[in-house]
Amino acid sequence: MDAGLKYERCTQALARFLRGLHDPDVVIGLSGGLDSSVVAALAVDALGATCVHGVLMPGPFSSDHSVEDAWELARRLGIDACQVPITEPHKAFRTALEPALGAPLEGLADENAQARCRMVVLMALSNARGWIVLNTGNRSEALMGYSTLYGDTAGAFAPIGGLYKTDVFALARWRNAQASACGEVPPIPARVLTKPPSAELSANQSDEDSLGVSYERLDRLLIDVFERGRGVEEASAAAGLSVDHARFLVERAQSFAFKRALEPPYPSDPFYV
Ligand SMILES: Nc1ncnc2c1ncn2[C@@H]1O[C@H](COP(=O)(O)OP(=O)(O)OC[C@H]2O[C@@H]([n+]3cccc(C(=O)O)c3)[C@H](O)[C@@H]2O)[C@@H](O)[C@H]1O
Numbered sequence: 001m002d003a004g005l006k007y008e009r010c011t012q013a014l015a016r017f018l019r020g021l022h023d024p025d026v027v028i029g030l031s032g033g034l035d036s037s038v039v040a041a042l043a044v045d046a047l048g049a050t051c052v053h054g055v056l057m058p059g060p061f062s063s064d065h066s067v068e069d070a071w072e073l074a075r076r077l078g079i080d081a082c083q084v085p086i087t088e089p090h091k092a093f094r095t096a097l098e099p100a101l102g103a104p105l106e107g108l109a110d111e112n113a114q115a116r117c118r119m120v121v122l123m124a125l126s127n128a129r130g131w132i133v134l135n136t137g138n139r140s141e142a143l144m145g146y147s148t149l150y151g152d153t154a155g156a157f158a159p160i161g162g163l164y165k166t167d168v169f170a171l172a173r174w175r176n177a178q179a180s181a182c183g184e185v186p187p188i189p190a191r192v193l194t195k196p197p198s199a200e201l202s203a204n205q206s207d208e209d210s211l212g213v214s215y216e217r218l219d220r221l222l223i224d225v226f227e228r229g230r231g232v233e234e235a236s237a238a239a240g241l242s243v244d245h246a247r248f249l250v251e252r253a254q255s256f257a258f259k260r261a262l263e264p265p266y267p268s269d270p271f272y273v
């Protein structure tokens with residue numbers, strides 16, 4: 001299935017899901033990264049710009065360019081957006097938790113606390129305004145457990161939850177090319193497509209460093225094993241990975257089934273058969 005068809009299937013699935021809820025407005029955390037940018041573009045195509053609300057929530061490790069890219073995306077899409085920094089709430093949680101821990105909150109616990117602060121903000125806006133939170137997760141992250149339980153795994157529906165990260169890039173490029181072909185400004189700022197994906201939950205973090213593998217190789221492996229039912233040995237060679245590394249990644253994916261069981265529904269089209 002080509003990128004355009006995948007984009008349209010995801011847009012239709014989102015529209016269908018929301019129709020079942022009597023067409024509420026939606027709210028999306030805009031990080032200035034790829035996933036939230038594609039979900040926002042798709043939501044605008046499904047519902048119209050007036051029904052989509054973006055929230056920028058910079059934290060202690062957010063880069064200036066991420067905030068700029070998120071504002072630029074909102075401007076190009078013509079959606080309402082606001083900024084609610086999480087730096088102070090995150091600091092307050094650190095202070096409140098320190099006596100219980102006997103030490104400062106650090107490492108993964110501290111990274112996840114930031115993602116959960118963001119979800120508190122999104123759910124507060126959801127409750128107060130009647131908006132539905134859209135999840136921005138993709139299948140590569142879900143299989144690797146590279147997300148925060150009750151943080152960025154929350155939300156009512158995950159429009160790109162069935163797509164691997166390399167495809168999310170392809171959808172973004174396709175949507176921008178569509179706009180250019182119609183003489184419109186491409187919705188997704190160019191830098192969103194060129195900067196390395198990063199959770200920005202700790203200093204100098206990059207997804208591919210944290211995962212220990214490039215998305216290109218990871219997706220080839222995961223698609224072969226989990227979508228096409230190939231064996232790990234065959235799939236590892238095609239992905240350019242050692243069998244041991246491939247086995248480690250597949251076992252990691254299996255170990256995070258519990259997290260996937262708690263994630264929102266997503267379009268279940270047979271994207272990869
Ligand atoms: N069987 C089970 N059923 C239900 N819950 C179970 C469980 N086993 C463990 N758990 C729970 O799961 C917890 C661990 O999961 P979790 O809290 O999610 O945390 P964890 O998987 O340890 O870490 C999340 C990772 O995702 C990364 N991340 C987070 C957010 C966004 C992004 C991004 O790309 O933007 C990346 C983050 O940097 C970190 O490396 C445990 O503390 C335990 O409470």
Ligand SMILES: Nc1ncnc2c1ncn2[C@@H]1O[C@H](COP(=O)(O)OP(=O)(O)OP(=O)(O)O)[C@@H](O)[C@H]1O
Nearest residue numbers: 029030031033034035036056057058136197198199
């Ligand atoms: N600074 C932020 N402001 C608003 N929302 C954020 C912020 N950081 C993270 N989020 C939310 O958490 C989600 C998970 O972050 P993640 O890094 O996986 O996605 P992304 O930033 O959109 O894309 P990429 O992984 O390519 O950087 C984001 O898509 C977004 O909805």
